[in-house]
Amino acid sequence: xxxxxxxxxxxxxxxxxxxxxxxxxxxxxxxxxxxxxxxxxxxxxxxxxxxxxxxxxxxxxxxxxxxxxxxxxxxxxxxxxxxxxxxxxxxxxxxxxxxxxxxxxxxxxxxxxxxxxxxxxxxxxxxxxxxxxxxxxxxxxxxxxxxxxxxxxxxxxxxxxxxxxxxxxxxxxxxxxxxxxxxxxxxxxxxxxxxxxxxxxxxxxxxxxxxxxxxxxxxxxx
Amino acid sequence: xxxxxxxxxxxxxxxxxxxxxxxxxxxxxxxxxxxxxxxxxxxxxxxxxxxxxxxxxxxxxxxxxxxxxxxxxxxxxxxxxxxxxxxxxxxxxxxxxxxxxxxxxxxxxxxxxxxxxxxxxxxxxxxxxxxxxxxxxxxxxxxxxxxxxxxxxxxxxxxxxxxxxxxxxxxxxxxxxxxxxxx
Numbered sequence: 001x002x003x004x005x006x007x008x009x010x011x012x013x014x015x016x017x018x019x020x021x022x023x024x025x026x027x028x029x030x031x032x033x034x035x036x037x038x039x040x041x042x043x044x045x046x047x048x049x050x051x052x053x054x055x056x057x058x059x060x061x062x063x064x065x066x067x068x069x070x071x072x073x074x075x076x077x078x079x080x081x082x083x084x085x086x087x088x089x090x091x092x093x094x095x096x097x098x099x100x101x102x103x104x105x106x107x108x109x110x111x112x113x114x115x116x117x118x119x120x121x122x123x124x125x126x127x128x129x130x131x132x133x134x135x136x137x138x139x140x141x142x143x144x145x146x147x148x149x150x151x152x153x154x155x156x157x158x159x160x161x162x163x164x165x166x167x168x169x170x171x172x173x174x175x176x177x178x179x180x181x182x183x184x185x186x187x188x189x190x191x192x193x194x195x196x197x198x199x200x201x202x203x204x205x206x207x208x209x210x211x212x213x214x215x216x217x218x219x220x221x222x
Numbered sequence: 223x224x225x226x227x228x229x230x231x232x233x234x235x236x237x238x239x240x241x242x243x244x245x246x247x248x249x250x251x252x253x254x255x256x257x258x259x260x261x262x263x264x265x266x267x268x269x270x271x272x273x274x275x276x277x278x279x280x281x282x283x284x285x286x287x288x289x290x291x292x293x294x295x296x297x298x299x300x301x302x303x304x305x306x307x308x309x310x311x312x313x314x315x316x317x318x319x320x321x322x323x324x325x326x327x328x329x330x331x332x333x334x335x336x337x338x339x340x341x342x343x344x345x346x347x348x349x350x351x352x353x354x355x356x357x358x359x360x361x362x363x364x365x366x367x368x369x370x371x372x373x374x375x376x377x378x379x380x381x382x383x384x385x386x387x388x389x390x391x392x393x394x395x396x397x398x399x400x401x402x403x404x405x
Contacts, residue, residue, distance in 0.1 A: 002405045005393055009361045012339040018252035019266050022244045025273040026237065 168192075180204070225289045233280055240280070244273050247290060251297050257358040258301040260347030264308075268300045275300070287372055295373045298355045305351070341399045345392060353388035360385055 003011070172187035181204025189196045223231075223242070231239035251272050256265035275296050276283075283292055346354045352374060359370045360381075371378045397404065 003403055004405055005389060005396075006361045008338070008396075008400065008403060009342060009357070012342040013257070013362050014336070014339045015253045015256050016262050018249040018269070021248055021252075021266070021270045021273065022241055024270050025244055025277070026241060028270070028274050029240075029277045030237070 229289050240277055247293055254297050255301050257362055258354050260343035271300050272297045291372050298373055302351055345395045356385045356388045357392055
């Protein structure tokens with residue numbers, strides 16, 4: 001005799017007698033759970049880790065810096081240049097440098113210039129070479145990288161190839177502006193592929209008053 | 223005392239009242255677990271776990287649903303969890319179970335019924351997650367869809383849709399064993 005699915009399921013249903021679980025359940029619920037202390041331990045550990053993580057992630061600026069006593073030093077007086085010789089307003093660089101223009105820098109500043117040695121001009125082997133005085137090879141304008149604001153511009157023309165034969169080459173001069181009296185000291189040093197330019201411009205140093213002039217006073221005797 | 227009174231008393235910490243509640247509900251809990259899992263030992267374990275969990279979360283029980291429905295929800299959840307652990311697979315011919323019934327001195331009709339029962343239990347136990355519970359609750363225990371939705375934590379419509387799919391799958395899986403008995 002054929003049956004519906006529901007009928008078949010109901011007819012086939014046969015459940016054994018249920019065991020009495022009251023005593024077992026009572027025993028289990030009367031004993032304290034063993035998991036509880038562990039839960040507390042895990043919770044405490046999680047809180048500690050969170051605090052440590054937050055502290056580690058805090059930016060350094062927000063942390064309280066230890067108090068440091070800073071002793072202020074008196075400002076050092078400007079150095080006096082011992083011998084200043086009268087020079088023309090614009091000093092011509094030595095002949096090794098074809099052209100050099102240096103803008104006055106208000107403060108000493110170091111500039112790092114990437115320098116690429118110029119390639120020698122190749123000439124055809126069979127060409128007739130006529131000895132002629134060659135002008136110095138113009139290198140591309142060097143790139144000046146400074147960390148501070150651009151306060152100085154330096155245009156440097158390198159000496160001829162023969163002068164650059166050595167790996168290290170340095171040059172320096174001091175110029176004095178007769179109108180303003182400012183003294184500019186410039187030093188250029190090349191070693192390998194790097195060039196270091198040092199410039200310092202100083203105001204006119206006040207010369208000590210000449211004996212007998214209005215500014216010269218003798219100290220009264222005590 | 224009614225369920226509500228016993229529950230209120232148990233919620234205030236009265237273990238005796240909870241003991242009475244266990245006595246009232248343990249058979250139905252066991253039957254539900256047995257029908258879903260198809261194994262008496264597993265069903266007994268689930269029965270215990272259900273009452274222990276019920277005691278631990280009794281304070282969170284609100285009387286918007288019947289206590290029995292809430293209890294059966296815990297039972298079904300425990301059954302599904304156990305099924306996931308066990309990964310019941312429908313394996314071949316059920317020889318052990320058939321052999322056990324065949325050696326008992328019973329009549330032919332009873333033997334046939336026992337055989338069919340064993341097959342049905344194994345097939346239901348091997349159904350996907352909620353399907354077994356749906357078949358048991360609706361087709362065997364004949365509960366309303368509202369109650370089924372409450373127990374399974376889904377909508378009535380969802381319960382209806384899933385039930386039709388579950389019945390189709392059950393029929394497909396039963397046919398090789400009881401083809402001559404089914405319409």
